[in-house]
């Protein structure tokens with residue numbers, strides 16, 4: 296036997312030399328939830344260790360994360376039911392929770408990079424990502440609303456916008472709207488292959504943003520499809536997206552690989568709420584070692600071809616790196 300693969304596994308040092316994939320806190324984006332009020336920190340029942348923060352405590356959390364080496368944050372708002380309407384008008388109200396919070400973060404912690412969410416669902420009385428009329432989610436009529444939202448976020452100081460709505464043509468539409476107002480420097484991280492997934496359950500609990508009727512299958516992708524992700528990728532790439540995202544991550548590693556092999560821009564993967572909840576639940580039951588499962592899962596997402604991972608584990612991973 297000349298070729299003995301075990302030689303490269305014989306010690307921690309040699310294993311590290313032979314290690315193909317590494318994971319740094321610089322690869323991570325931490326999703327955060329903001330809610331109204333002051334001095335509030337409310338745990339999301341289905342996401343142990345993840346909280347909805349009022350903006351004052353959110354700032355403290357971001358400051359702590361910055362010190363741990365996490366620099367980018369994807370912010371999502373929990374909007375009061377009374378402020379929701381069919382046209383998501385609260386989404387571009389400059390005095391609304393979300394835009395106020397972005398301004399405050401960028402003012403007090405300018406070194407934090409903020410990725411904002413562009414989709415109607417947190418503000419929509421229908422709980423859908425697009426405009427609903429007679430039971431249908433309209434595409435072209437949604438685009439101007441998304442553009443108002445994206446512009447308001449750019450004015451508030453967002454560094455990167457994340458269209459998560461899956462309407463056709465929105466990346467190009469938003470790019471043009473941003474450029475027309477002089478926001479050529481604001482990046483777009485496109486939710487390119489976003490699947491109609493059961494793994495978003497805990498997130499919808501966190502924001503009370505579940506659809507009021509039906510599901511999201513007429514705009515989010517069919518979990519059975521991979522080749523279709525190439526169409527979405529080509530559109531977003533040609534419409535000027537700076538990053539292409541796959542979401543969820545763990546059940547879609549093949550899609551991550553396909554996009555990373557076909558497009559020369561960085562690929563991101565969203566390690567979603569349900570993926571976080573699964574590991575936390577099993578860990579709490581003593582069924583597996585949550586910390587080890589976390590590292591293995593995050594590494595597998597990078598190995599598949601993601602450069603960036605949006606994950607609720609970001610802070611926990613950064614703390615683990617600090618202990619080592």
Ligand code: PBG
Pocket residue numbers: 412414416424459460494495496497498499511566567568569
């Ligand atoms: C909606 C949105 C969702 C998530 C991010 N933006 C849920 C959905 O599409 O219903 C899910 C994130 C997660 O589960 O962690 N625009």
